[in-house]
Amino acid sequence: MTADVMAQSTDADKSPTTGSPAAATPDESTGTDNYTGAGKPLAASEIRGMRERIDEIDQAIIDLWLERSRLSREVGKTRMASGGTRLVLAREREIVERFRTALGPDGTQVALLLLRSGRGPL
Numbered sequence: 001m002t003a004d005v006m007a008q009s010t011d012a013d014k015s016p017t018t019g020s021p022a023a024a025t026p027d028e029s030t031g032t033d034n035y036t037g038a039g040k041p042l043a044a045s046e047i048r049g050m051r052e053r054i055d056e057i058d059q060a061i062i063d064l065w066l067e068r069s070r071l072s073r074e075v076g077k078t079r080m081a082s083g084g085t086r087l088v089l090a091r092e093r094e095i096v097e098r099f100r101t102a103l104g105p106d107g108t109q110v111a112l113l114l115l116r117s118g119r120g121p122l
């Protein structure tokens with residue numbers, strides 16, 4: 001995300017009491033709602049609704065990411081305590097391939113980050 005995109009949503013858009021975004025806050029000159037970027041109130045309201053679900057999905061991804069990372073470390077510890085190897089590259093290749101098949105080249109990057117988050121950098 002660029003700094004420019006980040007700059008579009010500031011604390012000024014949020015209620016000082018709840019920290020939640022204030023109700024539609026159209027820009028005085030353009031009529032654009034600063035928080036959603038929408039040009040009309042109806043679109044702003046629709047976007048807010050969809051963003052609620054996006055936020056839920058993001059939280060689920062974060063929770064699953066952390067759970068996977070903990071499990072992966074646990075597997076590594078168990079294997080090493082038994083005199084085994086730290087990593088199993090054949091299994092890692094299988095995982096990278098699953099993500100690549102489902103998501104394309106970006107899937108490869110996601111899988112590599114996921115693997116790194118469990119066992120640290122190579």
Ligand SMILES: C=C(O[C@@H]1C=C(C(=O)O)C=C[C@H]1O)C(=O)O
Nearest residue numbers: 072075076087088091092115118
């Ligand atoms: C968790 C494991 O250990 C390591 C971590 C992996 C992972 O995060 O998926 C996969 C293979 C191993 O290099 C495992 O063998 O399943």
